[in-house]
Amino acid sequence: MEKLFQQKTKELLKDQAYRKIKEKMIKGEEEFTSENNLVLELNMSRTPIREALNRLQHEGFLKILPNRGIVFTELSSEERNELIDMRIAIETYSLWQAATRIKDTDIEELYHIIDMQEKAYLSGDFGDLVEKDALFHYYLLEIVGNTQFIKMYSQARERQFTVRAGKWLKNKPDVLQHFIEEHRTILNAIVQKDISSAVQYLTEHLEKGKL
Structure with missing residues (x-):
């Protein structure tokens, strides 16, 4: 024992x-x-x-x-872009699947996550902001519940955030605020049941991480 x-x-x-x-x-x-x-x-x-x-x-x-x-270690531009392409494929497919499963409680939780992002941004808590940003994407995947997608997403996103990426984001508070606004835009489209627009906004949002 x-x-x-x-x-x-x-x-x-x-x-x-x-x-x-x-x-x-x-x-x-x-x-x-x-x-x-x-x-x-x-x-x-x-x-x-x-x-x-x-x-x-x-x-x-x-x-x-x-x-x-x-x-x-740092990622090469090619590696980073490949990870983002994988995230786009996983997350947009899951968003289409989530359209018929999302509940009012899910919507409330996603808005709450965005509020927590805003709070972290205003308090200057970079670590918490990064964590809540990941939580927004993770929660959308959890609605569908594909464990392999969730695992692949977690690995890809963690690999994206290297020292260089962390320093760059810290020095770009306007970019961080824009990310929060984009999450809100994606969620508003979901609420309006305009999933094609939500998928487009999500794709554009993720594409901005490419080098």
């Missing part, structure tokens, strides 16, 4: 380290770091941090350079 508890604790710490390091990268705080810095910043032991770093390196989020530190 004690052995099982220790194993679960180990996995929990590893997952926490993974999430915290990825969040640090997405926020665009820095392009370089080290294992020692992460131990101090995250106030965690070296083992879960090292395991999380190995996982992130395997997934392509960073490179561990022996005796030199850790570099958060």
Whole structure:
């Protein structure tokens, strides 16, 4: 029993380290770091941090350079554009499917998410704003409930948000506000049952992420 508890604790710490390091990268705080810095910043032991770093390196989020530190990797323009094309295919198809399933409670929740985005924007909380932006898209996919689409979306979106993307967005508050307005435009079209326009607005919204 004690052995099982220790194993679960180990996995929990590893997952926490993974999430915290990825969040640090997405926020665009820095392009370089080290294992020692992460131990101090995250106030965690070296083992879960090292395991999380190995996982992130395997997934392509960073490179561990022996005796030199850790570099958060960037996407090429081609990779970024391919991810956005995949998101457009998944999200627009799901939006057509959601048209016959969306409920009043879903509409209310989506407006609430937009309100939370606005609040995060006004308070200057960039991390929360990015999180709520993702939640809007995620919720639309959840209405249909295709677990593979949700998984692919989550992986693609996380991969889009590299250090460079985080820094660029932080310095473009007008762009961030425009994204919120575009979410509202998409949702208003859904409410009016004009799904073809909603799909068009969603496509245009996602296309703006291309380089």
